[in-house]
Amino acid sequence: MRFLYIPLALILSFSSALYALDTPTGRTILTVTGAIKTTNSDQGAIFDMAMLNALPRHSVATHNLWTEGLNTYEGFAAADLLKLLGNKGNVLQVTALNDYMTEIPVSDFIEQGAIFATHQNGKRMSVRNLGPMMVIYPFDSNENVRSDIYYSRSIWQIKHIKSIITTE
Template sequence: MGPPAGQAQEPALPAPTGKVVLTVSGNISKTNRGNLAVFDDDMLGALPRIHLETTTVVTDGVKRFDGFLMRDLLAYVGADGGTVTAIALNDYVIDIPMEDFSRFDVLVATSMDGTRLLPSDKGPLWIVYPRDDHQELQDIRYDYRWVWQLIELDVR
């Protein structure tokens, strides 16, 4: 059954042509593989790019991270919910309040200091908070939300 008369259906996302590096599931309105939104590197690279410089609890000194804002990705897939469950390649799972992404410029990093993140070193994607810009982000509760080796997001 399609949408009611006069109501446009959300257009589908383009299909990935390369290896899928990120899957988004749950309460999303735009999909490209069943009820999922799957992305390859080129698709993620088409999102608006930003960078941030910050320290981390697992690296030395200030690092430059390049990538895209989590809120831009979630808006692109039509996410609607209160929590995003982030799942990593190493089976690490954590629930992140959706409000984090509107309150802070949370980045999904694809590179650090100009080097592409690889699974052997926190890649292919790493959720990075602008911890040096906000005192409250230097709390251990936020450190747990820095998910490296990110491969899946579930919106609830």
């Protein structure tokens, strides 16, 4: 009988690549599909709030058209999420709980400073208050984003992100 020798380091690196994304233990808040390499379910990559909160945190303090006064939004950068998922797309189709959908170039999150906010003024965003997550741009500090194009991309009550590859 012959035995196949496989170095333990190779087995461990292969198995950790397969399970690089944890499985949510809480209620699923976000599903990401499309041009991504890393998933944790048959639906794609699913996240609960604890998993989203574990991503590096970023904040944006700004006024906007939907809330009164200056608000500080905290959440995660798309770049961190997309790196974790092995993203290959250049556009994100973002869908809300009411099925409103908008397309956002990945470059908006890098060049324009947009984030996926999960907290407003230190409190977790509820569905009643534009949550559980929304795209927010730094409207006060970046005059380039004060236009209908970026206002329409400021989607709230996000439930799904699909990464797509476009030729544009």
